[in-house]
């Protein structure tokens with residue numbers, strides 16, 4: 001009987017629970033013993049390994065966060081930490097690890113693979129910054145959260161004739177800003193991958209004001225090349241009117257996962273179990289919008305993430 005384990009690591013992302021559920025139930029129903037690791041790689045180092053059953057993952061498919069808990073673990077970045085984790089994996093006689101997380105978690109998975117451990121990686125981060133796959137679990141929910149917030153901001157902005165800057169997450173990736181800007185009908189979007197043109201944004205807002213549109217919405221990714229404070233000041237000066245700022249923060253990480261995130265998580269979780277049951281090598285599992293994709297885990301981290309920078313222009317054209 002195969003013994004597998006599942007962990008969630010790094011920032012939490014809505015849909016992680018759906019992946020844990022799929023891995024646990026498919027694993028058990030395929031005749032495997034499934035273990036859950038608490039707090040990601042930290043739990044692997046500390047030996048926080050518990051046997052899962054079907055009921056443990058009941059009533060979680062619709063919940064954000066992760067029932068296994070997650071953590072950022074500096075010790076796992078050291079040889080000593082990884083060796084301790086490998087010792088615990090071998091002691092528990094685990095055949096394979098299913099690691100769910102973002103780019104840091106992928107790097108950690110690679111270290112385990114280098115030490116002979118079979119790892120199946122499932123991408124889950126609201127940032128959508130993994131180059132090897134089009135979508136990561138949590139991204140769609142985060143975009144919908146931002147769009148819903150922008151809808152509310154648009155209403156109050158319209159009532160008060162105010163321009164609003166919304167700061168969104170994404171670390172060094174502009175995907176959340178870009179896709180929520182497009183879906184939310186923003187007037188401009190600033191992302192880390194493209195140099196910001198503040199004069200052009202000011203002209204766009206002024207053009208709106210000249211046709212009685214006084215509630216422009218600008219979405220700034222947290223990693224953009226100008227801070228929210230500086231951007232606010234420059235736009236205030238540029239248009240000669242007050243500007244509101246909203247920093248959405250951690251609420252973008254929470255919330256019930258969308259159907260897309262749940263289904264992606266379910267398909268990728270199920271695929272991870274299939275790969276293990278067929279003794280496949282370590283794989284970085286992905287999703288292209290319709291179906292699961294597979295990349296050798298050893299090369300997945302080297303694939304550059306590309307942003308649809310052309311959509312910045314489209315956002316402004318349609319505003």
Ligand code: ATP
Nearest residue numbers: 010011072073076077101102103104105107108125
């Ligand atoms: P998110 O992008 O959503 O925050 P993430 O998986 O990128 O998710 P990180 O905090 O970057 O989050 O990484 C998660 C964990 O992976 C780290 O706390 C660490 O334990 C491990 N990790 C990151 N980089 C490495 C590395 N180079 N070597 C070994 N382990 C690593």
